[in-house]
Amino acid sequence: MIGAAGGLGLIVLGSLLFSPALIGVGAIVELVWLLRSLWTRYGLRGVSYERRLDRTRATIGEEIGLELVVRNRKLLPLPWLSVDDLVTSGASVVGRDFEPSVLPGFVALRTTWTLGWFERVTRRLRIEADRRGVYDFREAHLQVADLFGREKDVEERPLPLRYRVVPRHVPVTGLDVLSAIPGPALAKGGLFEEPTLFAGVRPYQAGDPRRRIHWKATARLGQPVSRRFDPGHDRELLIALDVQTVSGPFWLMQYEDELSEGLCTAAMSLARSLIADGFACGLAANGYSAVPGRGVFLAPGGAPAQVARIADELAGLSRWPSMPFANLLDRLGRRVPRSTAILALTSRPAREVLPVLRRLQRTGRRVRLAGLGPHGPQGLTDARTMGITAAVVRLAPDWRTARALELVG
Amino acid sequence: MRSSWSAEAILQTVAAATLEAAWITLAALTLAWFGGGAEIELGIAPFAVAGVIGLVVARRLARWPRERYAFALTGSVIGVAILGAWLIQVVQGGGAAFIEPANATAWLLGLAVYRGSVHGDPDDEAYVAAWMLSRGLVGVTIFWAVAALSGMTGAPEYATAAFTATLVFVAAALLSMGLARLAELEVEATDRAARRRWVGLLLAVTTLLVLIGIPLSVVLDIPTWDMLGTILGPLAPLVVALFVFMARPIFALADWLAELVGPISRQPDGVPIPTPGASLPPLPPPVPSGGDVGDLTWLAWLVLGAVAVVLLLSAFLFQQRVRRDAASGDEVREAEPISLGRLPRLPRLALPGRPSAPTSAVQAYRMALMSLIGRPEARLAGETPREHARRVRGAEIGARIGRLAVDYQLAALAGRRLSSAEERRAIARWRLISDWARRVRRG
Structure with a gap:
């Protein structure tokens, strides 16, 4: 500011004294003042910043392409542009370290750029999907610095973007254990008849298709009769996932990471395998998710898109429980139809949940228990003692490298 | 073992020393003018050398104990001042036998050594350069006001030296600040290519400032070649020779074009058409080939300018560079379509007396x-x-x-x-x- 005033003073003085020298030097001083603040004044004008992901869902171990594009649509080149992308803590970008951020739970991915006039620079980075979760990109902080000054100009631009890292899924072996769990169920009422549920014959009615006529009975009775079927429903199964991995009060919010990821991998693999086999599969868990509430519930569905829905729910599932697993099972007993089978998947000693499972079973519901981790075999023994079918889930050598999920009954 | 000196470090050292040398030159000019308008004894270059000595001493001896460091620096200041006084005596032909201890210019050399030592810590360079520029601009303003009032601007020798020193001061300060900012912003830590572009833009802007100063020198009636010679110092003849060497093909092309166009353009207008029976007028004297073909320098400049514009446009329009870096991933640079936005429009003038029509x-x-x-x-x-x-x-x-x-x-x-x-x-x-x-x- 002193320089600007001095330069102006020189120009005025030079004009008064008719001295070109003073005017010239005044012009130089003014030029220097202009140069010192040129970038903080005009640097961010005409600058656009974009962030793109080549996909929004990746399995653990895969990579997602991240494309950062900066455009400078003006004559003034930018020698230094720094962009801080706020992303959920825990994200990982190949070859990049994160800076701390002022926003809790977020870190900053800092990139520095130099742009010429009317230039577009595209930088491609790779996001490592190495930890399950839902990752949000929030606003971007753009910062330009003066070439000669000490000032910086900062601008915040909202650029929301989200990607999910979903659990691995592996082939399931030993499905015979599971195959006994659900089956074609008899519905109490319904419009749709299940062709496999033969229920007898009835007199022929006009309009009955010829294939429906029971020819042998017709011959025996001497009058036309048609087959009759009971109403049925799809084979439905709900995987009830116990998020709690450490015994004790659930509110301690402690967890064992390996077991937690192993449970999610097992749930994902089971769901995918069951849906591929024609089951309608759903998910319930006693953990938090992105949706406010004290649990996760996804109604059973058999469409291929259900796999992606389950994967998304598992991606956003917290590693600590929101309520006791027994409470979740109790709620499910009231919430889901009795025809829906429940598969309880836990890594803790099964003694806590066996009474609830037995109560559900006594109401006519099909329930099964699957135990993962060191307490699995003991849970199998305890469950058999109480008359509940159970299986041990094995991911060998660990959930990261296992090639198959083994069910041992 | 890899040297710790890089091109940027050398450039920064030179810029810092020149920055100090420029304002000390202005001080020397003031002393000389008010000392009776004596001959200017030293220019920017000797002061810059003294500044480099001070800077190197400060960097090399920075880890010494405080007392020893102060002693070494004081010794350097006095030593350089005495050496400078001796050199001035030798150059002025006064003989080397007697060294005039009261020579103020020589003591300014010592001051340059001390000021050079201020730039010893590279981490503080951004602050020091910014401080120098802000305070220095005030000093330059005062100097020129005093110079105009005292009539110094009327003396060509002084005006040239002062204007050159001012220009160099500003350019060196900007360069020094820009290079120091490079380290301050930790550009290298994130993007190595950004560092090169930063330095490139820095040099371009500084050169632009000097180029703007040249027409100003014409306004001030300062000999441009003298000013450039002062700025470039010993490199001036080399730069001029390089320019002449590079321009030689263009001048040859201009000569060839002149020869091609010459006979047509020099067709004499007043040559009478011979009529039958009349005696032939005497022929004009033959033009020797390769003789004076007129001033076609403008043509050379035109060709140079056209080539520069074509190169600039092609570099700009067809640029697409892909850089692969394991750390930062792939980077693609492409040109954006040029759009200058909305041009300012003249206000629409409504005709008086004409009411506007309703729309509903x-x-x-x-x-x-x-x-x-x-x-x-x-x-x-x-x-x-x-x-x-x-x-x-x-x-x-x-x-x-x-x-x-x-x-x-x-x-x-x-x-x-x-x-x-x-x-x-x-x-x-x-x-x-x-x-x-x-x-x-x-x-």
Whole structure:
């Protein structure tokens, strides 16, 4: 500011004294003042910043392409542009370290750029999907610095973007254990008849298709009769996932990471395998998710898109429980139809949940228990003692490298 | 072992030393002018060398104990001052036998050594350069004001040296600050290519500043070659020789073009056409080949300029560079379409006396009422549109006002949306009413 005033003073003085020298030097001083603040004044004008992901869902171990594009649509080149992308803590970008951020739970991915006039620079980075979760990109902080000054100009631009890292899924072996769990169920009422549920014959009615006529009975009775079927429903199964991995009060919010990821991998693999086999599969868990509430519930569905829905729910599932697993099972007993089978998947000693499972079973519901981790075999023994079918889930050598999920009954 | 000196570090050292040398030169000029207008003994270059000595001493001996460091620095200051005094004596032909201890210019050399040592810590360079520039600009302002008042600007030798020192001071300060900012912003830590571009832009802007100073020197009536020689120092003859060497093919092309065009352009206008029977006039003397073909320097400049523009445009339009870096991923640089945004437009001037036309039935009714002001058909205060229409029903325009009033009431009071045909008809009624009012007013 002193320089600007001095330069102006020189120009005025030079004009008064008719001295070109003073005017010239005044012009130089003014030029220097202009140069010192040129970038903080005009640097961010005409600058656009974009962030793109080549996909929004990746399995653990895969990579997602991240494309950062900066455009400078003006004559003034930018020698230094720094962009801080706020992303959920825990994200990982190949070859990049994160800076701390002022926003809790977020870190900053800092990139520095130099742009010429009317230039577009595209930088491609790779996001490592190495930890399950839902990752949000929030606003971007753009910062330009003066070439000669000490000032910086900062601008915040909202650029929301989200990607999910979903659990691995592996082939399931030993499905015979599971195959006994659900089956074609008899519905109490319904419009749709299940062709496999033969229920007898009835007199022929006009309009009955010829294939429906029971020819042998017709011959025996001497009058036309048609087959009759009971109403049925799809084979439905709900995987009830116990998020709690450490015994004790659930509110301690402690967890064992390996077991937690192993449970999610097992749930994902089971769901995918069951849906591929024609089951309608759903998910319930006693953990938090992105949706406010004290649990996760996804109604059973058999469409291929259900796999992606389950994967998304598992991606956003917290590693600590929101309520006791027994409470979740109790709620499910009231919430889901009795025809829906429940598969309880836990890594803790099964003694806590066996009474609830037995109560559900006594109401006519099909329930099964699957135990993962060191307490699995003991849970199998305890469950058999109480008359509940159970299986041990094995991911060998660990959930990261296992090639198959083994069910041992 | 890899050297810790890089091109940027050398450039920064030179810039810092030149920055100090420039203002010390201004101080030396002031002393010389007020000391009786004596001959200028030293220019920027010796002061810059002294500054480099101080800077190197400060960096090399920075880890010494405080007392030893102060002693070494003081010794350097005095030593350089004495050496400078001796050199001045030798150059001025006063003999080397006697060294004048009161030579102020020599002690300014010592000051340059001390000031050079201030730039010893590279981490503080951004702060020091910024401080120097802000305070230095004030000093430069005062210097030039004093110079103008004391008549120093009238002395060509002093004016040239002072203007050059000012220009160098500003350029060196900017360069030094820019290079120091490079380290401050930790550009290298994130993007190595950014560092090169930063330095490139820095040099371009600094050069631009010097180039702007050249036309200013013409305004000030300062010999440009003298100024450039002072700025470039010992490199000046080399730069000029390089320029001449590079321009030689262009000048040769200009000569060839001149030879090609010469015979046509030099066809004498007044050569009389020989008539039969008349004696032939004497032929003009033959033009020796390769002789004076006129000043075609402008052609060389034109060709140079055209080539530069073509190169610039092609580099700009067809640039697409891909850089692969394991750390930062792939990077693609492409040109963006040039758009200069909206150009400033001249304000649209409305013709006086021409009322604007209504665009809706509501506006048409209101403007129709305005055109009736002062006439008996005008709407009275406290009169509703319906009452007004009923009152003027018998007038020539009564029916039209009545229909306009209905449209107005529907659109403005009942909130009904009129169709485009109704709007159009309302506007036509306004036109008829206003024409009638104008006609009646004219009599």
